[in-house]
Amino acid sequence: MNEVTPEVVQAHQLTPDEYQRIIAILGREPNLTELGIFSVMWSEHCSYKSSRLHLKKLPTKGPRVVCGPGENAGILDIGDGWCIAFKIESHNHPSFIEPFQGAATGVGGILRDIFTMGARPIAVMDALRFGPLDDAQCGARNQRIVSGVVEGIAHYGNCFGVPTVGGECVFEPSYNGNPLVNVFALGVFKRDQIFYGQATGAGNPVIYVGAKTGRDGIHGASMASAEFTEESKQKRPNVQVGDPFMEKLLMEACIEAMATGAVSGIQDMGAAGLTCSTCEMGSRGGTGIEIDLALVPQRETGMTPYEIMLSESQERMLLVAYKGREQEVLNVFKKWGLDAVIIGRVNDDGMMRVRNHGTVVAEIPSRQLADEAPLYNRPYTKPLREVPVEAPAFASKNLKADLLKLAASGDLCDKRWIWEQYDYMVRTNTVSGPGLDAAIVRVKGTETSIAMALDGNGRQTYLDPRLSSKLLVAECCRNLACVGAEPIGTTNNLNFGNPERPEIMAQLVESIEGIAEACEFFEAPITGGNVSLYNETLGEPIFPSPVLGIVGLMKTTLPPGIAYRAAERDIVLIGGVGTANNVEMGGTQYAKQVTGQLWGLPPRIDLEFEKRVQAATREIVIAGLAETAHDISQGGLAWALAEGTFANGVGAAIQLDSELGPEVLLFHEGPSRVIVSTANLAKVQAICDRHNVPALAIGKTGSDRLTIANRGQSLIDVRVSEIREIWSTALASALHAETHA
Amino acid sequence: MRFGVVVFPGSNCDHDAWYATSRNLGHDAEYLWHSDTDLKGSDCVILPGGFSYGDYLRCGAIAKFSPIMSAVKRFAAEGGLVFGICNGFQILTECGLLPGVLVRNRGLRFICKEVRLTAATRNSPFTNAIPAGAELRIPIAHGEGCYTADERTLDELEAEDRVAFRYVENPNGSLRDIAGVLNAGRNVLGMMPHPERATEPLVGSTDGLAVFRSLIAACSVAK
Numbered sequence: 032m033n034e035v036t037p038e039v040v041q042a043h044q045l046t047p048d049e050y051q052r053i054i055a056i057l058g059r060e061p062n063l064t065e066l067g068i069f070s071v072m073w074s075e076h077c078s079y080k081s082s083r084l085h086l087k088k089l090p091t092k093g094p095r096v097v098c099g100p101g102e103n104a105g106i107l108d109i110g111d112g113w114c115i116a117f118k119i120e121s122h123n124h125p126s127f128i129e130p131f132q133g134a135a136t137g138v139g140g141i142l143r144d145i146f147t148m149g150a151r152p153i154a155v156m157d158a159l160r161f162g163p164l165d166d167a168q169c170g171a172r173n174q175r176i177v178s179g180v181v182e183g184i185a186h187y188g189n190c191f192g193v194p195t196v197g198g199e200c201v202f203e204p205s206y207n208g209n210p211l212v213n214v215f216a217l218g219v220f221k222r223d224q225i226f227y228g229q230a231t232g233a234g235n236p237v238i239y240v241g242a243k244t245g246r247d248g249i250h251g252a253s254m255a256s257a258e259f260t261e262e263s264k265q266k267r268p269n270v271q272v273g274d275p276f277m278e279k280l281l282m283e284a285c286i287e288a289m290a291t292g293a294v295s296g297i298q299d300m301g302a303a304g305l306t307c308s309t310c311e312m313g314s315r316g317g318t319g320i321e322i323d324l325a326l327v328p329q330r331e332t333g334m335t336p337y338e339i340m341l342s343e344s345q346e347r348m349l350l351v352a353y354k355g356r357e358q359e360v361l362n363v364f365k366k367w368g369l370d371a372v373i374i375g376r377v378n379d380d381g382m383m384r385v386r387n388h389g390t391v392v393a394e395i396p397s398r399q400l401a402d403e404a405p406l407y408n409r410p411y412t413k414p415l416r417e418v419p420v421e422a423p424a425f426a427s428k429n430l431k432a433d434l435l436k437l438a439a440s441g442d443l444c445d446k447r448w449i450w451e452q453y454d455y456m457v458r459t460n461t462v463s464g465p466g467l468d469a470a471i472v473r474v475k476g477t478e479t480s481i482a483m484a485l486d487g488n489g490r491q492t493y494l495d496p497r498l499s500s501k502l503l504v505a506e507c508c509r510n511l512a513c514v515g516a517e518p519i520g521t522t523n524n525l526n527f528g529n530p531e532r533p534e535i536m537a538q539l540v541e542s543i544e545g546i547a548e549a550c551e552f553f554e555a556p557i558t559g560g561n562v563s564l565y566n567e568t569l570g571e572p573i574f575p576s577p578v579l580g581i582v583g584l585m586k587t588t589l590p591p592g593i594a595y596r597a598a599e600r601d602i603v604l605i606g607g608v609g610t611a612n613n614v615e616m617g618g619t620q621y622a623k624q625v626t627g628q629l630w631g632l633p634p635r636i637d638l639e640f641e642k643r644v645q646a647a648t649r650e651i652v653i654a655g656l657a658e659t660a661h662d663i664s665q666g667g668l669a670w671a672l673a674e675g676t677f678a679n680g681v682g683a684a685i686q687l688d689s690e691l692g693p694e695v696l697l698f699h700e701g702p703s704r705v706i707v708s709t710a711n712l713a714k715v716q717a718i719c720d721r722h723n724v725p726a727l728a729i730g731k732t733g734s735d736r737l738t739i740a741n742r743g744q745s746l747i748d749v750r751v752s753e754i755r756e757i758w759s760t761a762l763a764s765a766l767h768a769e770t771h772a
Numbered sequence: 773m774r775f776g777v778v779v780f781p782g783s784n785c786d787h788d789a790w791y792a793t794s795r796n797l798g799h800d801a802e803y804l805w806h807s808d809t810d811l812k813g814s815d816c817v818i819l820p821g822g823f824s825y826g827d828y829l830r831c832g833a834i835a836k837f838s839p840i841m842s843a844v845k846r847f848a849a850e851g852g853l854v855f856g857i858c859n860g861f862q863i864l865t866e867c868g869l870l871p872g873v874l875v876r877n878r879g880l881r882f883i884c885k886e887v888r889l890t891a892a893t894r895n896s897p898f899t900n901a902i903p904a905g906a907e908l909r910i911p912i913a914h915g916e917g918c919y920t921a922d923e924r925t926l927d928e929l930e931a932e933d934r935v936a937f938r939y940v941e942n943p944n945g946s947l948r949d950i951a952g953v954l955n956a957g958r959n960v961l962g963m964m965p966h967p968e969r970a971t972e973p974l975v976g977s978t979d980g981l982a983v984f985r986s987l988i989a990a991c992s993v994a995k
Contacts (some may be wrong), residue, residue, distance in 0.1 A: 192784025276826030
């Protein structure tokens, strides 16, 4: 066994204080295997040591919450005996190093989190952030990363058989050296089919199932230690390789094994592999798990206990069966052609005890390892921002040209090139797929559908993390309202830079507090999520990038959609034109694409008013009065109107009456606004009146043009076919890819 | 009518085929496990979409050796109705029940979208109930759907009226726009588009119903 020196401790990214804590827990010095185990469990990724203190501020309770944060995924009760499990996870760093496998295994990891609880995954969504495709220095690399990430997501999800029903994709220079790949997954199951990741009942057998363990994914920092290279002559790749077919078998077998009633607890092996699953299951069950590594199926010979415990080989699970019924479990896995081996048992002394051929190689109290990781109250000051509040002078020479610029931009252009590579229909539940405000999947066997909205806005968050985070929550909920769904729960992925920098820590803290306030207000409690820190390259942090996934409930029915369907319908602006000033234009797509600058503050939001707008919208949609419903967000009013014309080629003629200047009126991104088209104007207005929100009839659908005028002055006049052509071809041409096969 | 839906370990449209035939069409549907050889009295065996055995080698290359496929081949030889959708079509070409082969899409990317199809013949148990000249809106979802065969085979297929479906706008480079073909006995069909995904308004289209209704009509005549 190698000696544990201060250098080795440092190479494991443990501080001297943390090392003393380990000694206090063990009552002795750890050996190298134990040190490795502590290092992964106490890493930022597994322990949330910088964020935990603040995550406690998030609202996690609600009438539908069956299981909040801390398990593999959150669970909500959707009625009639049915539940959903859902969560979002990031795979940012691996996707930069190896885009295809990094993204693919990101999908694999979150799917396991869902089916380990007993739920069958029925939907995936992705939030992607890349550097610009035309970046002078990184453009070619960014194009490769986009292609690889999309192909990786498609490969894994399509083969596994889960539909990728939506998502979003944004391009910013701050992601040049650090793309973000956040994957959201949702599954359904009956309330009496829930399984937890806990080990109970001393003597119960512990069963390893799935892929064999290899040397892939062992922590890079640990590999760098001199002592360690004695045993491992070369640096191993740190990115794991995914096998979606294996994952599909694993899911089917796990769900079938659970149905036998012989399974007591189950957990996937994700980050920190066998280490994490054994100690967390023991900790949650108030027990310990002891295993013998000699029994673990291995892909390579000569693996050390250290390597086996820290391997992040994919598609593996650990489960605890009831004593005497293990054969039933083993039979199911045999049917699916999977390895399933009893590698140990549950004990009652609370120790995670790891043997190798009978010799104890690690012995650590589970609870202290899993739950008593260091907790840091990292100092925070004011959020990092190095742009002015004051607005520069800006004025459009040609508003039509500006609108076309938005259409051609990576952020707003048609993302069909991406989502057509995803099977978004498999399992025939997709009521509303990619490219709309919210995705919808129905739950077979019920009258209920689940609507999902995924959103993030790094630019606005950089300007004011607290306000922008509230705006994000509001926007997700508004997206849900546009399809007639009521928000019921939230998962969040907090992507930030280095938390040891007080101004970055401040971004994180303020963002969490903003999310907390708004989720509480909209009654959409947080049931779980992920924190991804240290998203920096060469000291340059990404824009603070919280991504929210909010789920809502609705009765199964076709939603209105966003594309105008017929001529001579009234277009109604619910919530009014809004108020905004030049300072609040600084984080808009107009500022980004037209002026090329960033300044100012996010738009203000009145949460009470927002809630009323949403309530009115939801009522109108549910009553079937809206032929289309679309919220106004990035790109502002003009862009939301343009989007309504694309799919069916039905134009619109709009006459506004506002004091706002044309740039602000057309392109500001103030919240609390929804556009509906309707054949029942009076009824729509009556509902809005009742909710005390303005409902302005601003024009009519029809013709093949989009025209927008204010107080008689023409602002925009464009053929639908012209803007649609730019919008639909922008991404493929930026990727130098063929649009069609 | 009784449909049998084969379940390979990597099938992932098995449930969709089962749901379409049993729930949306109201007929019997049974799953048939790949390592069994019992077709459970099926009137029509469906080979569903998915990735039969992972398909890392070549789509359907391993599936052709599975026990259930030997039973399916016997069933087909006796005139039984065999319907391969997507991966099922790939398997049928691999095991020689249908001519040709499905190679990677010409654009080299997986494509999921609704396409328009025409039935190139109504003279088959799979297409008899499709209105003449009708365009069907049915989704595709595949990475290897480019139908390829030598010229002679293609000429033969056309001469014998065995091209069942054609794409209106070819999405994947398939030769002669072929989306589905029949065997010589006209009791085996393979097609890349997914009619089972187009059997209720809620998920976008009901045009796939015509294919299943053709089968149901053919089966009731046979009985």
